Amino acid sequence: MxxxxxxxxxxxxxxxxxxxxxxxxxxxxxxxxxxxxxxxxxxxxxxxxxxxxxxxxxxxxxxxxxxxxxxxxxxxxxxxxxxxxxxxxxxxxxxxxxxxxxxxxxxxxxxxxxxxxxxxxxxxxxxxxxxxxxxxxxxxxxxxxxxxxxxxxxxxxxxxxxxxxxxxxxxxxxxxxxxxxxxxxxxxxxxxxxxxxxxxxxxxxxxxxxxxKVSFAYVSKAVQEEELPLLAEHIAKTDGLLCSSCQGVYVDTEDLASAADFCERFLPYLSKCAAEKSYGVGITAHRTLYLENERLEGNRIWRGENCGITLRPDTALDSGAGFCCIWVKALPKEQILPVLKPYRNRLQTVGLLCPPERREELAELLFTAGATSVTHGDMSQSTLAHDGEYSLRRYVRICTM
Amino acid sequence: MDRNLYNLPKNDPSFFARTEKAVAYHAARCEAYEQLLERAGYTDRTIRSYDDLYRLPSIPTLFLKNHQMYSTNPRMAVFKATTSGTSGKKSVAALDLGTCLSALKMVARVMSYYGVISPVPVNYVVLGYQPNKSNELGVAKTAFGATLLAPALRRKYAIKFEDGIYTPDIDGTADALFRFSRQPFPVRIFGFPAYLKFLLDELHARGIRLTLPKNSGIYLAGGWKQFAGEQMSKPELFEYARDILGVPPQRCYDFYGAVEHPILYASCKCNRFHVPIYSRVLVRDAATLEPVPYGTPGLASLISPLVKSMPLVSVMTDDLLVMHEHCDCGIPSPCFEILGRASANDLKTCAASAAELLSK
The missing domain is CATH 3.40.605.10 (Aldehyde Dehydrogenase; Chain A, domain 1)
Known part of the structure; x- marks a missing residue:
């Protein structure tokens, strides 16, 4: 039409x-x-x-x-x-x-x-x-x-x-x-x-x-339990489809065992939100194939109702499978800049879950790496600027007389 | 009539044994496959029953797109085909000479069962890509191969290759059909269902109605992809073809196959794909991958020991399908219907990229 x-x-x-x-x-x-x-x-x-x-x-x-x-x-x-x-x-x-x-x-x-x-x-x-x-x-x-x-x-x-x-x-x-x-x-x-x-x-x-753009969460090991439900809700609500949708979670750690602990902790929250959604057989099958592929790749996976978490050994910023399937990777603070800088102009929102006293320092680092918005668990909250720019400014000219 | 082609119970013991042997053969020659079996915890490798077939790890096509797995030197391949995944990742199948010969034998047997192989010369209309040396798309190869099943007088391709690029030629195709309809030889139309519908729409819009010569037939393969909105059921489409081209529905066939699983499935008169003795199709629950009873939709493991060059013994495609134990057509083997794709949106594959060309 x-x-x-x-x-x-x-x-x-x-x-x-x-x-x-x-x-x-x-x-x-x-x-x-x-x-x-x-x-x-x-x-x-x-x-x-x-x-x-x-x-x-x-x-x-x-x-x-x-x-x-x-x-x-x-x-x-x-x-x-x-x-x-x-x-x-x-x-x-x-x-x-x-x-x-x-x-x-x-x-x-x-x-x-x-x-x-x-x-x-x-x-x-x-x-x-x-x-x-x-x-x-x-x-x-x-x-x-x-x-x-x-x-x-x-x-x-x-x-x-x-x-x-x-x-x-x-x-x-x-x-x-x-x-x-x-x-x-x-x-x-x-x-x-x-x-x-x-x-x-x-x-x-x-x-x-x-x-x-790609968005993700950055979580420190000392994250408070009450921060997790909002992130889970966001993941379930947006299904990974938006630029601001969380595709995966980086855990501030060097070892995969700590990242695995996070998977363990986060699964019940994600599962709770995902269970409330109803997906058609096409999306369910898409998720199943994705998780089966991960299993055959040799990655550890955690399954919940309508959802799945995979623990990956690399640090690449991939897009997830969407529909409540996310990856978790280990990325210590020192590695944020070298790992994320190459994704220039690709990063958007980072859901930063950490103790208040570390918030400023980590946010600053994420901005330097290219993020345009740092939020708490609810990453879909609206931001001041779209992709780091005031969009209205781009639709006008400044004229002088 | 080839009574054994669809007699699975008689063939089961030999199929199980050949499948078990194929798994051992590939595991010994392809390290990546052996690793995959180990990771999947596949220790008891005997195959004596359908339960054992279910236990055999089934490789998702996504995995095949990320890993090139060969059991023979890929340079020995005589046939290479890729799926036209426009999402960036392509699935490659490289078949050795022995596999190609087995596959050809299988195709010939299935085709002759449906009376597709014929010594009578025919005119071909291929609603797909014209082959050229650089085109490794499975569909282009299959489409050309299809025109070898009966002697060809002329071949008209709806997507022609000119000056290094592919362009759709619906006008030329309509003209060719008009010419062919006045000759005494049968016409065979091959292609994607969406393409057939566009062609019929085009002829309809021009007020053209043809009566193609006796024994003409329509042979379709592939889904509707992003033309889901245009989708007609097969019986509706075949009725539409009768109306515009004068080809009776009993001469309209639909085929199913995949680059990763080169077995040919032909639709029966009830529009279902029957499983021949060359393969077994096992449906699994879309969420748990556990076996499901007949009549329940799910993902499918396509199992065949036929391919020797790659460990494609059991693969799991993105198709959602439902299996039926019996069919009114009289063919004794179980049969399936394709219900859709394991995806939120239409995944872009062969038919989708062809369709994009058409809408240019």
Missing amino acids: NLINGKIVDDTAAWQIESDLYPRICETLSKPKLDVNTVISACDEFVSGLTFDQYAALFEQLGITREAAEAYILRGKNEFGKEALCERLSRELGENRENIHPLGVLLHIAAGNADGLPVFSVLEGLLTGNINLLKLPSAVDVVTIPLLLRLFEIAPCLAEYVYVFDFSSKEITKTESLIQYADGVIVWGGDAAVSAFRRTVPPNVKLIEWGH
Whole structure:
């Protein structure tokens, strides 16, 4: 489905409009700058009226439980309510924004790994006053268009700032065609996607990359027991799918025996959270194959209900198998920098579980190694900046007169 | 009629003995395999029953992608094929001459059971990759091999190789079918189910309906991969093919096989894959890998002593399947249906990368 000027149109109509997009864009741009307060009020009204029942069918389609859905809604309210948005704008763009102008037209190439990400990206574009061309992710996306339609219901004037196109990533010519209208191209995705755009985007178009990142936990042997449940909850809640999802745990130790002790300690917590989830046979089989492979590789494994922990002898920062399967490795503090530094620009969140008196020192070391956010056990808590940068700043220009 | 091909009870004792011998053979020649068996705690290596087959460690394809395991010098291989894993890791199978000959014999026997081998010359439409020297994809080789089963007049490939790159050629394929339909020779269409559906859609959109010559047939292999949304059941797809191409469903076949397990399974008229005497398929619980009764879905160990160059005696693929003890078609051996993949999303494999080309 494509969405143009607040209306759903078929592919033929969408690409007919696309072939003659300049006059439309210029017309929109020639109007007075999009008032940021309009966007903020629309977002605020949107999230404050948000209830589970309103989108119950949609959540069911996505396989999201009521509890998880309510957590999402609460998070939406916290992040897109008036207060939060005003605070974010001041933080990222400053109080005096007279000299700040939108880039103009943003092309969003959204990824399919997080539901709602395309809408999130477009909202950031609107907050900075840009026109937004959105290429939907190839995966089936049932969220974006209903949410945007609701937003336009609240603030019809926003509709002309959003164009949603639905086509396969492999249709390179269509992507190239959209790039010709863009002042900035925002790419969410893996290395392959980012590299492809580095080759395609001409030098006079700003390329804004939000590439895939890896997150993990760093745990000291003296970690307090009460820190563990939050980490387990995070692992179960995100299934390893997000950039901020914990893929594995490094234990601050030199010997594998201590790392094995951690596996032993952590398993009951992970098992408890994982047992509450219901996975289909496909994911269960995926996890089983992964653990069987680890067993045949000769690695020690701990199995729990719907989950598994493998103890690996190396220190590489791998992605885990997801779905409550994590690795545990030994990484003494002295090794943090040499081991993690090569993953430059790949690290994101580190869940740091350690005694308070060591927190500052270890966090500093992790930042030096490349992490952009250090949290406690709940690694999915929102951060001040996305991947270490204030994203809104990248969607604007500073102009002087 | 080849009465013994699907008579497993009669073949069981010999199969157990050959499997036991194969395990010992590979363990003695391939150190990595011996280590794997030891790590898995496989000490009692006698095989006298199905319970013993269940005990034999089954190697996940993920393991094969990380370890190259050979029991003979891989340079002696006469046939190399890789799975088209676009996730970066490729699974390589290198088969020696003896294995290839056994495999060919097996393929010939299964194919002739279904009347696929024929002396009558035919026109081929391959809904897949045109082979070239640098293409080691298992699918390209199998697709070409398939066109040797009856003398070929013409071969039309839906993905053609030109100037060093592969490009889909649906127009050309539709034209070729139109031409072939006016000749007196049967047409054989080989390929992925998703491709067949796209071809039928294309013909349908152009208002073209053909009646392919008598004895024409459709031979499919592989899943739908990321086209799960487009998926039709096999009976629906075959009915659609009858409607557009005039090929009756009883002449539409589906095949199953894997690079890591080069045994050919052909679908019966009930659209199930029967296990021939060359292999055994054991289904395991998706969570515990314990044996499950007929009718319960799970992961499968594909067992065969056929391959001599690599220790592929028992492998576990990413497919989820369900086994049935009996089938209405009359073929006596147990049979299975493929239900999907052991994955949250569609894993990208052969059909997926072909599909990506198509949507370019």
